[in-house]
Amino acid sequence: MxxxxxxxxxxxxxxxxxxxxxxxxxxxxxxxxxxxxxxxxxxxxxxxxxxxxxxxxxxxxxxxxxxxxxxTVPQHIVRLVNGKGQMLVVNNPTTDEFGWPRKHGFxxxxxxxxxxxxxxxxxxxxxxxxxxxxxxxxxxxxxxxxxxxxxxxxxxxxxxxxxxxxxxxxxxxxxxxxxxxxxxxGQSPSTRWLVIDVANDPLGTPNVYLGADPRRPYVSIGLPHAIRRWEFMLFEDEPTELVESPAFLAKMLERHVPDPTALDVIGQRVFTHHxxxxxxxxxxxxxxxxxxxxxxxxxxxxxxxxxxxxxxxxxxxxxxxxxxxxxxxxxxxxxxxxxxxAKAMIDLNMTAGSIMKADRKLGLVRDFAAGALNIVPSVKSYFTDMRFKPMPRYSRGVVVDQNDRTPGSAVARIAQRLLPMVDAPNDASPVGIQFIQPRVRTSEHPDVLLDDVIGDWWTIAAWGNNPSRLLSSADLEDVEALGVRLVCFVPEPQRAWAEREYAQSPVPVTVVGDPTGRLKEWFDDRPLSVIFLRPDRFVAAACLAQEASSTWHAVLAATSYVRKGAGDARSTRLHVA
Missing domain, CATH: 3.50.50.60 (FAD/NAD(P)-binding domain)
Known part of the structure; x- marks a missing residue:
């Protein structure tokens, strides 16, 4: 005690x-x-x-x-170049599905x-x-x-x-x-890298170059406030103490700046990748x-x-x-x-490092393969849009399977028996992935990002439906005790009507207009109309309107939430008073 x-x-x-x-x-x-x-x-x-x-x-x-x-510098563009300066791959994702540019320098x-x-x-x-x-x-x-x-x-x-x-x-x-x-x-490769940070950027260009140069791999990064970063791979016969030598730093930079002796160096460090x-x-x-x-x-x-x-x-x-x-x-x-x-990201980064450090022979193979693949639009966009990065998808944890509403796990594909109900073109389940964040409208906000409307806790949102009418009176008691926000997504032309119609709902419902059509497109592609959003914006569960109450019960079980008060028959109900 x-x-x-x-x-x-x-x-x-x-x-x-x-x-x-x-x-x-x-x-x-x-x-x-x-x-x-x-x-x-x-x-x-x-x-x-x-x-x-x-x-x-x-x-x-x-x-x-x-x-x-x-x-920050939004839309940080990364170019992978070989030892001749030829561009192998461009990473310039333009998507903003989560409300912000995919990449920022900072x-x-x-x-x-x-x-x-x-x-x-x-x-x-x-x-x-x-x-x-x-x-x-x-x-x-x-x-x-x-x-x-x-x-x-x-x-x-x-x-x-x-x-x-x-x-x-x-x-x-x-x-x-x-x-x-x-x-x-895991691994701690022996390769050391010298990092040099410079003020008053002598190049002044905004983006990033990954130099897969067999002579000496390097990185050059334009950062906010006129800071430039270089990273150079050190060879085994180059002692770490060399980084304190102005002559050695000048040698590293002589191919990268007009005058390597006239730089405002903020600092230099040596690190090993892990x-x-x-x-x-x-x-x-x-x-x-x-x-x-x-x-x-x-x-x-x-x-x-x-x-x-x-x-x-x-x-x-x-x-x-x-x-x-x-x-x-x-x-x-x-x-x-x-x-x-985290393990998937480690593996991807280790692979990227191997590509960067390829020797001259392997570098020729890499350059040829990159050139060939860049001809194929789907492959090129795979790198350009950064689709190689594994987005978090939780198959276990605070999730509910969309097929049978099993709490605690979720498969990636929606069962075929569900697809004919709405003739959805996409059988990928959204459960366990992060929900989109488009710009929306409400009675109070003419142009705002979605998260600023739904708040920072749990949300139950329905497309075109009043979610308070999809849940039982007992469910709504828990919703009110929880502070869960109920949201109705509608096409923007319907918003004013829905606000009037749902004003007398037993539990307040926030009506969110969809002026860009991105919310409608998201629901159009999937056989579902109700989502249960966690505070971290991941989809805990998703279902058709008629299944909202039973899915809510499964969400409560998946979250391990308990209701205060011993002996309560609904002890697994969510309660965040």
């Missing part, structure tokens, strides 16, 4: 981007959060440089779009500062630098964290922080992961996220983004458990859902 009140709901270890994002999300949900960081301040040298649309959608959720967008130290400043909005969130985690002890209902208070490298005090849960976000050398006893499986993943992301009340849970090479810019996906997935689940609304087995789905996708 707890002998004294806990100090915080969640102790976040590490004030990197993942820890800061998790704290912002939990702060937005009103949770008590303590962030500790062993360093005296945020890291000030550039690290991550690529941000994707999924991450930017999470930035939208925490309300920091304007603050962070100023440090300056991580500046974005991290905005995430840190964002925590000032929440009275329930505290941040402490110079605090290093040194021990953990799990009790029945909380964790005791022993923390050294540092002045520089000197320990000046020791304190104990009692937290309901601890999340280690302290990077690849995570103390938290070691304490959990988790393996860190492809590793922890054997589990959870042990009881202790969890890990970001680099503490998985490390991946930088080629496709997914290390930063994978960590943000972790935070997005974990925050709402911790919130539900902390509110006393869910059995903590819900937290097992964090590992179930995130580990598989």
């Amino acid at each position: 707890t002998t004294r009140p806990v100090d915080t709901d969640v102790l976040v270890v590490g004030a990197g981007p993942v820890g800061l994002m998790l704290a912002n999300l939990l702060g937005r949900y009103g949770r008590r959060v303590t962030v500790i960081e062993a360093r005296s301040e945020l890291i000030d040298y550039p690290r991550g440089v690529g941000m994707d649309d999924e991450s930017f959608r999470t930035i939208q959720t925490i309300g920091l779009v304007d603050q962070i967008a100023q440090h 300056v991580q130290p500046l974005v991290d500062r905005e995430l840190l400043a964002g925590l000032d909005r929440f009275h329930s969130v505290d941040t402490h630098f110079g605090h290093q985690l040194v021990d953990l002890e799990e009790r029945d209902d909380h964790v005791c964290a022993v923390v050294s208070v540092l002045a520089g490298e000197k320990v000046v005090d020791t304190r104990t922080i009692r937290a309901r849960y601890v999340v280690g976000c302290e990077g690849g050398r995570s103390f938290t992961r070691t304490w959990m006893g988790m393996g860190f499986e 492809g590793r993943i922890a054997t589990s992301f959870r042990k009881g009340r202790v969890l890990i996220a970001g680099d503490a849970a998985h490390l991946m090479p930088v080629w496709l810019g997914q290390g930063w983004n994978s960590g943000i996906r972790d935070a997005t997935n974990l925050a709402w689940k911790l919130t539900a458990v902390l509110r006393g609304a869910a059995d903590d087995t819900l937290l097992d789905t964090y590992d179930v859902e995130r580990r598989g996708h």
Whole structure:
């Protein structure tokens, strides 16, 4: 039993981007959060440089779009070139299915500062630098964290922080992961890379070049605020100490800038690519996220983004458990859902690195194959639109199978027996994937992104139907207790009529007009008309209108949510009061 009140709901270890994002999300949900960081301040040298649309959608959720967008370059175009400068592949995705451009260049130290400043909005969130985690002890209902208070490298005090849960976000050398006893499986190739960051960009071009040059592979990246990054592969006979030599840096850059001796170098570092993943992301009340849970090479810019996906997935689940609304087995789905996708991203990045580092002989084969494949439009678009990137799809976890409404799992294809009902051209189930975010209209907002209408918790949305009429009175009681938002999507010309017609619904219904037709197109392609959206915008379940009530019951079972009050006959019902 707890002998004294806990100090915080969640102790976040590490004030990197993942820890800061998790704290912002939990702060937005009103949770008590303590962030500790062993360093005296945020890291000030550039690290991550690529941000994707999924991450930017999470930035939208925490309300920091304007603050962070100023440090980004949207539509970052990547060109893979060979040693002769000939273009092999262009990666320039123009889709905005999730509301934002697919790729952004960004300056991580500046974005991290905005995430840190964002925590000032929440009275329930505290941040402490110079605090290093040194021990953990799990009790029945909380964790005791022993923390050294540092002045520089000197320990000046020791304190104990009692937290309901601890999340280690302290990077690849995570103390938290070691304490959990988790393996860190994968590879650490011996290849070293020199990173050089330069202010007052001597080139001034905005995009990215991946130089698959057998003589020396390189990367050249145009970043916001006139920062240019170069990365060069070091050979085995080149000692790391050479990076301190101005002459060596000038040699690296002589083929890339008019005058390599006249550069404003911000800093240079040597790093080794890693492809590793922890054997589990959870042990009881202790969890890990970001680099503490998985490390991946930088080629496709997914290390930063994978960590943000972790935070997005974990925050709402911790919130539900902390509110006393869910059995903590819900937290097992964090590992179930995130580990598989993180592993897929690691494998893809390792493959991309092999392509970059091909020697002269293999490079000729690669160049010939790339040239041939670029002739085929479908193959060319595969690279241009970034369709090679595995989008998260959760086949297990907080999902419901569309075919038989089995909670906890979902197959990728819709059964043939369902397709004739609506003659749908697409048999791919949307369950377990992220829902689109087009621009929409409501009575209050003439032009707004969908997430800004539906909020940051659960949503039940129906195309062309009043969802309150598809659920039983008992279901609607739970919906009201939950704060679940009911939404009706309609063609924009019908919106005013629907607003008047549904104004007297037993539970408030938000009518959303579809001026672009993108919502209608999404439902047109699938044999379903009702979706159950999780707080992280993934589709937990989908069904035809007549199946809404029974599907809702399956959603409740899949989420492990419990209703407060012993002996309640509907104890699996969702309750987030």
